[in-house]
Amino acid sequence: MTAEQAAAAPLKRTPLYEQHQALGARMVEFGGWEMPLQYSSILEEHRAVRTRAGLFDVSHMGEFQVEGPEALPFLQYLVPNDVGRLAINQALYTTLCLPTGGVIDDLLVYRLEAERYMVVVNAANIAKDLAWFQEQAQRFSALQIADRSQATALLALQGPEAQAILQPLASVDLATIRYYRCLPGSVAGLACLISRTGYTGEDGFELYCEAEQAPVLWERLLAAGKERGLVPAGLGARDTLRLEAGYCLYGHELTEQTNPLEAGLAWTVKFEKGDFIGREALLQVREQGPARKLMGLEMVERRVPRGGYTIYDSDTGGESGSSGANGRAIGVVTSGAPSPTLNKSIGMGYVEAARAIPERLVQVEIGDRRLAARLVTLPFYKRRK
Missing domain, CATH: 3.30.1360.120 (Probable tRNA modification gtpase trme; domain 1)
Incomplete structure (x- = not known):
């Protein structure tokens, strides 16, 4: 289409x-x-x-049923996280990657029975994900995939x-x-x-x-x-x-041009489990270090950083409202909104790894002005347990 x-x-x-x-x-x-x-x-x-x-x-949201004697080997090959560690009635979060390491989608995988799994995918990606599942399934014989979304x-x-x-x-x-x-x-x-x-x-x-x-x-x-x-x-x-809560949204923090290591999702990539799609590319990223990192942004002024806004290095000591700053572009905002809990404007964005330092002052270009913001570690909010 x-x-x-x-x-x-x-x-x-x-x-x-x-x-x-x-x-x-x-x-x-x-x-x-x-x-x-x-x-x-x-x-x-x-x-x-x-x-x-x-x-x-x-x-x-979409739901796929994956079952059969080769359901586990298929899912292990399909995603970077270790599906093999799931007990029955346990779930895990993972990404679905291209051979380049880019993210096709992020998913939940549930083990419902010994050889039956449910995979939950994002709504806009149902058709794309199903086609990818079916294409990769050609390597396996004892496997059935059913789209249960509707x-x-x-x-x-x-x-x-x-x-x-x-x-x-x-x-x-x-x-x-x-x-x-x-x-x-x-x-x-x-x-x-x-x-x-x-x-x-x-x-x-x-x-x-x-x-x-x-x-x-x-x-x-x-x-x-x-x-x-x-x-x-x-x-x-x-x-x-x-x-x-610092959760990624597909199409914003995660795309086919981003990888899970730069998105702060290294904990979902289990290299030790064996081969999976994107493993070699992600190994190279790990060895060289991600070129950029996903960071939190807190605005110093009450303006909202929206997806697509450019992040600049600050060369004005963090003064707000500087429209003529000479700092160079070091990143881009992926999501932003006013935070009702923190009572300030927050966002997330990718920043050059060398400059992705918590508490570092940067500037976000909003309209024709560059306004001061602070890089922070994600998440912004953690509930009391």
Whole structure:
């Protein structure tokens, strides 16, 4: 499909579209989907997740089933992380790389049975990822790959009150589900895979269910959580929450032109496990050192650093508002937003490795001005455990 055809294609809708409409959500295009940006305000929804709980529709995400005697060797070859260390009902985060080391997508891999896995991919990359999976699968014979994306819905209940809200509805003891673990069970009488994962920096659960059951599950969760301050939350809050937590977003921090080592994801690359796609290229990056590094940015002034803005070396001692500074370009902003938790504007961006020093003063070009910012170590926010 060409870019023109993709632009002309009708937007996809999740099974919860009517629920979003009934709640008065502001709908926007995201990765080819019509999704809720916000219901009340991004600020209110963000703070609800940090202090109480928020419920997100993330049914636009893709789910592939990979099973068979060669499922594990296939996945081990496909991704840099070590799928072989997964116990049943355990998940891991990884990237999907080209032979060049560039990132095709970032994924979650769940081991559900001895020879059955679920791989969760980003919504905009479902077709691209599936084609890549099928192409690489030609090296293996005892393997089946099925795209379960349309048949699967995904709801994310996130925040410090998430467990208290979910437990009365759940058939399993949620306290036994550790981080990046899951259990099959039921929620409000509906069959679900209950996973202790999320994209907000808070404790919480992601609930996979059959697509046709999603509206009932959504309504029952919102009703059960009302007394504890649960609110529906949209993509706007999801983005500010993940930014504070220092989580990468595909198409911003991760692209086919970036690699996991420069993105701060070296912990997901397990060279010792053996061969995988991109291994030789990533070994070379490790040996030479990444040319650039992903860093956090805190603005000194209350202006927002947006994706694509240029980062300059500061030669003015960090003075703000200097439009005639002579510092040279040393990087680019990948994401930025006002931080409701920190009450300042923050961002992430790639900076030349030699200058990627925490607390270093830099400048971000916003309009025709270069404004002072400070490089910081990610994440910006860590929850109290």
